[in-house]
Amino acid sequence: QMWTGEMQENMDCKKHGDTAFRAKDFETAIEFYTEFLNGAPSVSPTVLARRCLCYLMSEMCSEALSDAMQAQVASPEWPIALYLQAACLFKLEMEAEAQEALRHGSALEAYGSL
Template identity: 50%
Template sequence: MFHVAALKFGRSRRKLLISFPFFQALDMIRGRNALLLMDSSLEGQFENEDATKLVDLASKCLQNEAKDRPDTKFLLSSVAPLQKQKEVASHVLMGLPKNTVILPTLLSPLGKACSRMDLEAVHEILLKTGYRDDEGKENELSFQEWTQPVQEMLNIKKLGDVAFRDKDFKNAIECYSELVVMMTTVPSATVFARRSFSYLMTEQVELALRDAMQAQACIPEWPTAFYMQALALSKLGMETDANDMLNDGAAFDAKRQQQQSSWRC
């Protein structure tokens, strides 16, 4: 399972990407040619020196200790000089028609709750949604309950879910963190989204943003991941970027609804 480290910045949220197996990331980065680690879609877009700087930033973000990882402001200031391309409109990046306009009225209930910073409503919606957006991964695990490691994983997940339901966010973070370590082959976007919200509720906003981005890495077009990023960015005082994330989430919501309508036809 490959993950993506996405360093986002600026109003257009342009991205610099590196792909790697999540659990082997640091070992792969050490001593490797930076260009060999970069996403193939970015070939020829960065000089060797810039690519090396980007890989160095990614390795810092993957340090085990939080104190060794850079904060958002440091990342923004470090990445900005590496971006030499012109802005690309959001509708081009997402394959949407040029005349598509995202209106606040098109936001889903979760999007509306995030736009209002209604954390109580966000919590209720995350509970109600459960794990149904994880594309059958939860069901896949249930068929393996007879294996001891997976049974232990499911038990920890249950403890985390109960803590999350009861708004015991400190214990929810502990359980979900243990679960993330165990789920190296079947990462869960929902677990990252729930831990992101838990971090938000315990005033660990930068960690909340990082987990929301991890949720997006699991399911790239998942509206919930964008809405959770919007919440964290708003808490960080980055209102323009938060609004852009809300628009992106609404765009993917609309795209999903269009796909579902076409399937029914």
């Protein structure tokens, strides 16, 4: 696959999002990560996880949960997606569901370390 200017622009969005994320400018990070995800050829669980954290820090818990769930679909064996879901569910006062997500994430992590 040939590297195009459009692909470079998309990667620049991710870099700008990462810079804003590190600076704790979550609103700007959300914008750049959203632009990156809209132009990406495939789903990036890592970028979804970062945008999820930005949403959580901005008290946008439903949006955060959506990103955490999408990250799990994209990478079903990645326990971090489940831990993020648990954090979102706790913030949404859905404690039973949060506990289940934590258990599932812990089980995945234990299985992955065998």
